[in-house]
Amino acid sequence: MAKKLVTPEVFRKKVADQSDLFLITERAQGVYHEFLPQGLRVIKTPKELIFPEWEGVYRFSFQDRSWKVWEIETGDFSPRFLFLLPCEARAVIEVLDGNFLQKDYIDKNYWQRRKNLHLIVLGCYTIPKTCFCSLVGGNPLWRDGRSLFVLPFQGELYVENDETMLFGEGKSVDAREEETLATREEELKASLPPPLPSDFPQKLYAHFDEGIWKDLSWRCINCGACTFLCPTCYCFDLSVEGRLRGLTLKTWDSCMFPRFTLHASSHNPRPTGKERVRQRVMHKFSYLPLREGYYGCVGCGICREICPVNWDIRETVERMAKYLG
Amino acid sequence: MYEEEIRALSVKLLDEVEGVIGYSWGTLPFRARPFLCQKKEDVTHLVFNHFCGSNLARYLLSGELKEKKIAILAKACDARAITVLIREGQVKRENLVIVGIPCYGMVDRKKLEERFGPLQPQDFEWHLDSLTFKGENLSIGPFLEATCQRCLHPNPPLYDHLIGQEVTYIPRKRWNNDALTKLDMVSREERWAFFAGEFEKCIRCYACRNSCPLCYCKECFAEMQRPYWLSGAATPSENLFFHVGRSLHMAGRCVECGACERACPVDIPIALLPCKVEELIRGNFDFEAGIDPDKEPPLLTYRENDPGEFIR
Numbered sequence: 001m002a003k004k005l006v007t008p009e010v011f012r013k014k015v016a017d018q019s020d021l022f023l024i025t026e027r028a029q030g031v032y033h034e035f036l037p038q039g040l041r042v043i044k045t046p047k048e049l050i051f052p053e054w055e056g057v058y059r060f061s062f063q064d065r066s067w068k069v070w071e072i073e074t075g076d077f078s079p080r081f082l083f084l085l086p087c088e089a090r091a092v093i094e095v096l097d098g099n100f101l102q103k104d105y106i107d108k109n110y111w112q113r114r115k116n117l118h119l120i121v122l123g124c125y126t127i128p129k130t131c132f133c134s135l136v137g138g139n140p141l142w143r144d145g146r147s148l149f150v151l152p153f154q155g156e157l158y159v160e161n162d163e164t165m166l167f168g169e170g171k172s173v174d175a176r177e178e179e180t181l182a183t184r185e186e187e188l189k190a191s192l193p194p195p196l197p198s199d200f201p202q203k204l205y206a207h208f209d210e211g212i213w214k215d216l217s218w219r220c221i222n223c224g225a226c227t228f229l230c231p232t233c234y235c236f237d238l239s240v241e242g243r244l245r246g247l248t249l250k251t252w253d254s255c256m257f258p259r260f261t262l263h264a265s266s267h268n269p270r271p272t273g274k275e276r277v278r279q280r281v282m283h284k285f286s287y288l289p290l291r292e293g294y295y296g297c298v299g300c301g302i303c304r305e306i307c308p309v310n311w312d313i314r315e316t317v318e319r320m321a322k323y324l325g
Numbered sequence: 326m327y328e329e330e331i332r333a334l335s336v337k338l339l340d341e342v343e344g345v346i347g348y349s350w351g352t353l354p355f356r357a358r359p360f361l362c363q364k365k366e367d368v369t370h371l372v373f374n375h376f377c378g379s380n381l382a383r384y385l386l387s388g389e390l391k392e393k394k395i396a397i398l399a400k401a402c403d404a405r406a407i408t409v410l411i412r413e414g415q416v417k418r419e420n421l422v423i424v425g426i427p428c429y430g431m432v433d434r435k436k437l438e439e440r441f442g443p444l445q446p447q448d449f450e451w452h453l454d455s456l457t458f459k460g461e462n463l464s465i466g467p468f469l470e471a472t473c474q475r476c477l478h479p480n481p482p483l484y485d486h487l488i489g490q491e492v493t494y495i496p497r498k499r500w501n502n503d504a505l506t507k508l509d510m511v512s513r514e515e516r517w518a519f520f521a522g523e524f525e526k527c528i529r530c531y532a533c534r535n536s537c538p539l540c541y542c543k544e545c546f547a548e549m550q551r552p553y554w555l556s557g558a559a560t561p562s563e564n565l566f567f568h569v570g571r572s573l574h575m576a577g578r579c580v581e582c583g584a585c586e587r588a589c590p591v592d593i594p595i596a597l598l599p600c601k602v603e604e605l606i607r608g609n610f611d612f613e614a615g616i617d618p619d620k621e622p623p624l625l626t627y628r629e630n631d632p633g634e635f636i637r
Contacts, residue, residue: 044591053528054558130353214389219359221383223535225590228528239550239557251557254530259548272388308536308588309379310351310358 002163003178004170005156012037014167023049024083027300028122031085035157045231045302046088047096049080050113053228054251057109057238061245072247074112081118081166086142087133087300089121091231093144094294099234123151130301132314134192138298141185153181196321201289203324204282212323217277220311224254226303227280232296235260255279277311285317326453327426327488331398332368334486338396338422339365345424346384347398348377354446355434359384373398373488375432375451378470380584382406382538385416396422402582404481405615406538409578412618415541425484427492429454430465430473430500431587437468466500472583472596474502482616504594505601520565520598526591527564529557533585533595534571539578546570572598577606577624580615 006014015022016037024032024040043049056072084092100110124140133139143149149160150167158181159167173181197203227233237253240246253260256277261270270276284296297313304312335345339362349360349370357376361384362368382403384390399407404425410416438444441458450457454465466474479492508516531547534540546554547567554570556563572579579599586596606612610623627636 054560218361218387218389221532221535223532223588224530225532225588228530229590237557241553241556249556249558251559252528257531257548304353306590308532308584308590310353310356312352315352 002161003173004159004162005153005173005177006159006167006170007156008035008152010168010170011035011150011157011159015040018166021079022081022083025085025088027088027128027302028083028085030128031124031126032083032122035152036083040083043082045229046082046084046092046119047231047234049082050092050110050117051096051100051234051236054249055109057248057250059245059247060242074109077113077116079116079118081120081148083120083122085124085300086121086140087124087131087138087298088231089119089144089147090133090138090142091298091300092119093147095232095288095296095298096234098292098294118148120148120150123149125152128301130304131299132193132301133299134189134194135196135314135317136295136297136299137195139189139192141188151181153177196285196317200321200324201286201295204286204320205290207320207324208278208282210323212320213278214274216281216316216319217274219309220256220273220277221309222256222258222273222276223308224252224256225306225308226311226313227254227256228252229302229306231300231302232284232298255283281313281316281320284313285320326373326451328372330488331371331373331424334424334488335362335368335371335396336365338424339363339368341394342396342422343393344390345371345396345398346381346390347371348373348379348381351376354444355432355437361390371398373426375430375456375465376434378431378584378587379536380406380538380582382410383536383584385410385421386538386541391416392420394420394422396424398424398426399481399484400426400428401476401478401481402428402580403538404483405478405580406582408483408615408618409539409580410541412615412622413578422486423481423484425481425487427480427487427489428473428476429479429492430469430476430496431583432456432465432468433470435592440468469496469500470583470587471502471504471594472581472586472600474500475505475581475600477581478613478616483618504597505604508597508601521561523593524564524568525561526593527559527568528591529559529564529567530590532588532590533568536584536588537575538582538584539575539580540571546574568595568598572602575599576602577610577612577622578614579603 012035019037019040022040024042025046026042026044029042058069058071060067060069100107121143127140141151146161148162151158159170235253235255236250239249241249262268270279288294288296304314331347338345344361344363347360347362348357350372351358355376357372357374359379359381360370362371380403381397385397404423407423411418448459455462456465473496476496479496534545555566581600581603583596586594589595612620612623
């Protein structure tokens with residue numbers, strides 16, 4: 001793994017010179033603005049690039065007494081680099097890739113966009129008040145070992161995996177610097193709150209019918225702000241627009257919405273806010289970890305920040321963990 | 326603010342009601358949130374301050390509480406929303422104990438942060454219409470949310486108990502927020518460009534609709550399949566259709582509380598549209614929603630001798 005140190009001046013200049021190639025998430029911008037040039041395209045969450053809010057899947061038309069169907073191609077995407085925080089990178093690599101790029105099924109449109117999107121993970125050195133990555137197995141310096149990684153270090157920027165010299169040649173990291181870095185990383189990890197108990201997903205699963213859910217869900221107004229801005233929430237809806245001619249539309253959907261599980265028979269297995277809130281918590285903290293081995297939450301805290309009524313997932317999960325003992 | 330009064334009254338009220346809907350401190354700095362107090366020992370969580378923006382009238386409609394006797398803390402706009410809900414037959418007056426609170430306006434966290442940088446709650450001290458920051462006393466006006474700066478009714482029009490003293494000034498005259506007037510001054514093209522730009526940001530999470538105390542349709546036109554009013558694709562034109570459609574549904578009903586704008590996770594000044602509609606209704610029909618429960622709402626009333634020809 002190539003490791004080097006680049007001066008902030010070189011780093012900023014290299015990014016400015018190739019600014020068309022780069023995008024940055026709003027949260028990463030908040031932490032790293034002093035190291036980056038102005039004017040990079042800012043996006044709310046990484047998922048909007050690879051799993052857009054809406055897209056057509058296929059067109060259809062009824063002509064000469066038969067149906068014609070055309071797949072809508074996503075087109076080719078030129079390579080781009082996305083600056084993002086470790087939690088957001090984890091959301092893409094573990095959760096979104098895990099869902100859309102499965103062994104037995106690959107979402108073609110997702111892959112078209114994803115394969116040319118290169119992640120640049122920016123180590124999180126000012127930990128915002130709202131986040132809680134360590135509870136769900138992450139940490140502020142999490143990276144997958146293959147993606148580019150950047151971290152301010154002794155007045156310079158420490159860069160990992162820059163094979164194409166995107167940020168210049170820099171100078172290589174010596175053994176002492178490497179040791180200092182490793183020590184700091186260990187110290188940082190040790191200072192964070194411990195992860196949720198390993199049997200939490202199992203215990204949660206067993207407490208599906210608990211009365212506490214009613215209490216936990218009272219405040220929630222069942223809007224979709226949290227799920228739409230969540231970097232991991234990947235549920236979508238398919239709807240048909242038009243009758244004899246039209247298209248099938250794929251749009252973000254939210255388990256908070258009443259129509260999410262509405263059956264054609266008009267029966268709704270999740271009739272009230274209680275069941276919907278429970279589903280959101282269960283999917284992220286029980287079903288996914290039990291089935292796939294990772295949480296559906298990366299602890300970025302954006303949902304806590306933007307919730308209109310301060311319905312707080314961290315509070316809920318900690319309360320449940322305490323309640324389940 | 327008024328915490329002791331609110332708590333003492335709530336203890337008394339809990340003898341006759343199922344719960345008191347009020348506010349408690351939230352889990353993040355400068356955030357208060359809706360709180361349902363059902364036990365006397367929990368009244369210590371009840372608070373009131375400049376961060377109690379959520380319109381609590383919204384919680385009267387949730388299935389659990391709808392048929393029960395409930396006490397509710399009501400700022401002026403919450404009380405106005407309750408008045409509209411009673412008028413529209415959504416809640417029963419006899420099921421409610423309304424605890425009115427004169428309101429000096431809600432503070433916008435983002436405006437505080439812009440002025441003072443990263444926020445430290447202990448640096449601030451809050452008074453009715455001012456705040457002290459590290460010893461310096463400042464008027465609260467510039468930090469209020471836009472809808473609170475435009476507020477015409479700071480005192481609740483309907484209540485059973487009143488906490489504190491009535492506000493003696495009209496916030497709009499004092500704080501002078503002229504965003505609506507400014508929008509009137511620009512050309513149609515500029516106005517169109519402004520709203521198109523704002524609604525392009527919309528992700529259709531429906532936080533505005535769901536936090537609105539008066540958006541209580543069981544099935545919203547935005548999500549209807551038959552008829553299919555608007556596409557699920559969040560394109561700028563469909564977004565505009567949703568927000569304009571919502572504003573028209575709210576015409577003569579909106580109490581200008583700003584809940585929609587406060588809830589928006591992508592910072593669209595949504596309240597401008599319904600507030601403009603209410604301005605027109607105020608001018609044309611001399612009517613304001615939720616002020617006088619006995620006054621007929623002009624857009625929800627049919628008369629055979631209506632002066633407008635198109636309606637007869």
